[in-house]
Amino acid sequence: MKIHFIGIGGIGISGLAKFMLAEGHEVSGSDLSETAITAKLKELGMKLTIPHNAAAIIDQDLVIHSAIIRPDNAEIIEAQNRGIEVLARREALEMILKGKKVYSVCGAHGKSTTTAILSSILEGSAIIGAESKEFGDNVRHSEGDVLLFEADESDGSFLNSNPYCAIVPNAEPEHMEYYDYNFDRFYDAYRTFIYSATLRVFNAEDPFLSTLECEAIRLYPSKDIKNIEFVLINDEPHTRFELLDMGVFEVWGFGAHIALDAALAILAATASEKLETVREKLLNFKGIKKRFDIINKINSILIDDYGHHPTEIKATLESVKAYAHLMGIETITAIWQPHKYSRTIDNLEAFVTCFEGATELIILPVWAAGEATRVIDFEKDFERYHPMMADTVKRSNYDLDVMKDNKILKSLDKGLIIGFGAGDITYQLRGIA
Numbered sequence: 001m002k003i004h005f006i007g008i009g010g011i012g013i014s015g016l017a018k019f020m021l022a023e024g025h026e027v028s029g030s031d032l033s034e035t036a037i038t039a040k041l042k043e044l045g046m047k048l049t050i051p052h053n054a055a056a057i058i059d060q061d062l063v064i065h066s067a068i069i070r071p072d073n074a075e076i077i078e079a080q081n082r083g084i085e086v087l088a089r090r091e092a093l094e095m096i097l098k099g100k101k102v103y104s105v106c107g108a109h110g111k112s113t114t115t116a117i118l119s120s121i122l123e124g125s126a127i128i129g130a131e132s133k134e135f136g137d138n139v140r141h142s143e144g145d146v147l148l149f150e151a152d153e154s155d156g157s158f159l160n161s162n163p164y165c166a167i168v169p170n171a172e173p174e175h176m177e178y179y180d181y182n183f184d185r186f187y188d189a190y191r192t193f194i195y196s197a198t199l200r201v202f203n204a205e206d207p208f209l210s211t212l213e214c215e216a217i218r219l220y221p222s223k224d225i226k227n228i229e230f231v232l233i234n235d236e237p238h239t240r241f242e243l244l245d246m247g248v249f250e251v252w253g254f255g256a257h258i259a260l261d262a263a264l265a266i267l268a269a270t271a272s273e274k275l276e277t278v279r280e281k282l283l284n285f286k287g288i289k290k291r292f293d294i295i296n297k298i299n300s301i302l303i304d305d306y307g308h309h310p311t312e313i314k315a316t317l318e319s320v321k322a323y324a325h326l327m328g329i330e331t332i333t334a335i336w337q338p339h340k341y342s343r344t345i346d347n348l349e350a351f352v353t354c355f356e357g358a359t360e361l362i363i364l365p366v367w368a369a370g371e372a373t374r375v376i377d378f379e380k381d382f383e384r385y386h387p388m389m390a391d392t393v394k395r396s397n398y399d400l401d402v403m404k405d406n407k408i409l410k411s412l413d414k415g416l417i418i419g420f421g422a423g424d425i426t427y428q429l430r431g432i433a
Contacts, residue, residue: 127149174309
C-alpha cells in the first residue's frame with residue numbers, strides 16, 4: 001500500500017510509519033516542522049512534506065493522522081476530496097496490528113520501560129513510545145508474528161491494540177480530559193482492554209487492578225519482589241532483586257518501579273520462554289532514551305528524564321537520591337518543564353510535593369502542547385522550594401546555563417542535575433535546542 005501519515009514527527013505516529021515501511025509498504029508523511037525524528041525518517045527514504053500541504057496527497061491508498069490533527073487540515077480535506085480512506089491513528093491500529101501476536105503494555109507510568117524490557121527478552125518486532133538504547137530506535141522489525149507494543153490510553157487507542165497479552169503496571173487516572181473526567185468510563189476502558197487479551201499480567205496491588213475478577217498472572221510487588229538492591233556496574237545504575245521463587249535478577253536502572261516493570265516483563269516472558277533464558281536476556285536491556293538517561297558525567301552528572309506526572313517524578317527522584325549517594329554526590333538540582341496546563345492544574349497538589357529531596361528546583365515555562373494559556377502562580381504554589389524561575393537552559397560545553405531574559409542566572413557545573421518533562425527540555429539539556 002501507499003500510506004501517508006499526517007503528524008509523522010510524533011513518537012507514536014513515527015513508530016507506526018517505520019514499522020509499516022519495514023513491512024514493505026510505501027510510506028510518506030508530513031508535519032509542521034523539521035525535527036530530529038523527521039530527519040531520521042528521511043534517512044530511511046520516506047518522502048516528507050514540511051509543513052502540511054494539500055499537494056502531499058497524490059495517489060495514496062490510505063491516510064493516517066495523529067490524534068491532534070484537526071478535521072480541517074488541508075491534507076485531510078484533499079484526501080477526502082480524492083476519495084482516499086482517512087483514519088485516525090487509533091482506528092488504523094486494528095489494521096496495522098491484525099494477525100500479530102501482540103504483547104500490549106499500557107499504564108499511566110512504566111509502559112515504555114516495561115515494553116523495552118520485554119523487547120530485550122523476547123525476540124520479535126517492537127513499537128515503543130521511546131528509543132531503546134539496546135537497538136537505538138523506538139522500532140525493531142523482525143520476522144514472525146510476535147510484536148511488543150506500547151499501547152496508549154490517552155485517546156482510547158489501546159482498545160484497538162489486538163492484545164494477545166495485556167500487561168499493566170498500573171491504572172492510575174491520567175488523560176482524564178479524553179474521558180470527560182468520567183472515572184467509570186476510564187476504568188471501563190481498562191477493563192475492556194484487559195479482558196480482551198488471552199494472557200493477562202498486571203500489578204495486583206493497584207487499587208483498580210486489584211478488583212478485577214479474571215484469570216491472570218498477578219504480581220504483588222510488596223511480597224513477590226524481595227531484597228531490592230541498587231548497585232553500580234561500571235558506574236551504570238542497576239537494580240538487583242529476587243522475584244517469587246525464580247531467583248535473583250538484575251536490570252538496568254534504579255528503583256523499586258524498575259524492579260516492578262522488569263518483574264511484569266519477566267512474568268509475561270516466562271509464559272513462553274525458559275526461566276534462565278529470560279534471566280540472561282534481561283541483561284540486554286540498557287535503558288531507554290529520556291528515562292533516567294545519563295547524558296553527561298564530566299564536572300557534573302546530567303540526567304534527562306521524561307517524567308511529566310508527579311508519580312513518575314517522585315519515583316525517579318527516589319532513584320536519583322540513591323544514585324547520588326552511591327556516587328558520593330551531595331546536591332541534586334531538579335529542572336522541571338511542566339507539560340500541559342491541564343495536567344499541571346489537575347495534579348497541582350501532587351506536583352507541589354513530588355520534588356521533595358531536591359536541593360534546588362528550577363521551573364521552566366509550561367510546554368503547552370497546543371493548549372490555551374492558563375494562569376498558574378508557580379512561585380507561590382512552590383514557595384517551599386524557593387524555586388528559580390527561568391526561560392530556558394543552555395548547554396555550555398559540559399555545564400548548563402540557566403537563562404532568564406537572555407541573561408545567565410546561574411551556571412550549573414557540579415552535583416547531580418536532572419531535567420523532567422515531555423516537551424523540548426530534552427533538546428535543551430542535550431544542547432540541540
